[in-house]
Amino acid sequence: MQTLRVTANDTSCLSTPAGKGKGRLPCDTCPGRSLGICQPLDDAGLAELLSLGGRRRWQRHELLYRADDRAFMVYKITKGFVIESRALDDGRRQIMSIRAVGDLCGYPAFAGSHMLTAEALTEVEACAFDRRKFEAFAARHPKFAESLAADTSEKLHRASENMLVVGQLKSTERVAHFLVEMAELQADRHLGGPTLTLHLTRQEIADYVGLTLETVSRSFTKLRDLHVIALIGADGVALLDRPALADISKTSGTSPRGS
């Protein structure tokens, strides 16, 4: 493990809302969706939380933690992409989630252990907090705890959505859904630009949506031939027809079936 760079002024691992930042410590690395975690904290709270954590870094393919290992740390990503997965001992693997800047990883734990294995998809940087201290902090800051609960709730929501995708959608629908999800992930973090960078290989996408890499590749080709997307190099995608893509992905139609 390399030396950690931590100073009292380094708040870049914590997020502050862009619009409501009056009197808040500066932060420009955690825009978007998961920003809410630290939103309820005032300067003193932010500084206190900060004092619990240190910066860590991983290279692509390195593991942040393994499923069933004791969960000592909680991570808040400040740079890069992480996948969380679970595997069978015959090698089959299901990727459960794709995490990016601003996301909390390794929280919550289940019975003190990590539920999933987290792997760096790119170079990754994160703030690492001692889990005990992190939870004690939350107990002392009810608004923060509430924010944490909302984050967990969102994780559950996404898990449900992905279960619907994997359990019910056809191959091309699944890949379309994946692309919509990645586009939203990128948009949320203002990582925008006309082109989407996937960061996942075809095999990784396959492990995420429950297909083989060949089928994923054929689905990309099919979407390209429909002029819904364009493929740029190996891991760039341009979304040419968002409405068509959303339609194929069945993204909107999630109302309950009539009894």
Place this chain on the structure above:
Amino acid sequence: MQTLRVTANDTSCLSTPAGKGKGRLPCDTCPGRSLGICQPLDDAGLAELLSLGGRRRWQRHELLYRADDRAFMVYKITKGFVIESRALDDGRRQIMSIRAVGDLCGYPAFAGSHMLTAEALTEVEACAFDRRKFEAFAARHPKFAESLAADTSEKLHRASENMLVVGQLKSTERVAHFLVEMAELQADRHLGGPTLTLHLTRQEIADYVGLTLETVSRSFTKLRDLHVIALIGADGVALLDRPALADISKTSGTSPRGS
């Protein structure tokens, strides 16, 4: 909605651990797994929580709530079985979870709305709590809030496991896994007995594991021919060889794949 029967002494919707019940209010309807929710409460706390809720009842096929509806109530099941699902508008449906006595339903909500549709699988009874009051109560009782967080964490854990099942397992493996899960559910609630009662039709099992009802039926037949189970009527199953079943279901092998 029919008249609710609530009295200050009716604690049957709240659980107290069987072994540690010294000085606790009596309760015999919530044995097993999810009992922990109320475990940290003392008599006064239990009574206070109780005062927030009333008893409700549903018949098979009735909905407790629908996905995307505002979440006004939180339910704690005191009798029967409930499934939570999400459907596409073309009718495809994914059942996300099977809830039984002691389980909390409709919590947590996502952005104030239910994430899933809940349907009674049998006759069901539950304690219904006003969500606002329930959450305010949790805010006033940190130990209880902690217990709630642990429950949510377990929900996330089960969601991950089911995603692995639906995304990676073969048809018969999925059905075997379903049987193991149901057996554990029954064991946890002391609803024991040598025979497992499923309460789900083949179609419902299919919607749970992401197959068709015919494939589920064929998987049952295959497991019967292997002498791993015996089929008793339409919804009874005897587990003749638990180790073999666990083996087929890949239940244990969930360690991370080596990088």
Place this chain on the structure above:
DNA sequence: CGGGAACTTGATCTCGGTCAATATTGGTGG
């Protein structure tokens, strides 16, 4: 450039889906 990894494409196979009969079963009324 050159080489290895990742991606695409093709040919074939198989598991599970689909369509179509039966067969059980459990509930109801005679």
Place this chain on the structure above:
DNA sequence: CCACCAATATTGACCGAGATCAAGTTCCCG
């Protein structure tokens, strides 16, 4: 108690989406 009936489950025959196996091709990085 039994006969009947609708709902559910089983089984069979066939089909097709996606998996598997096998070349090629492109991309990227030194």
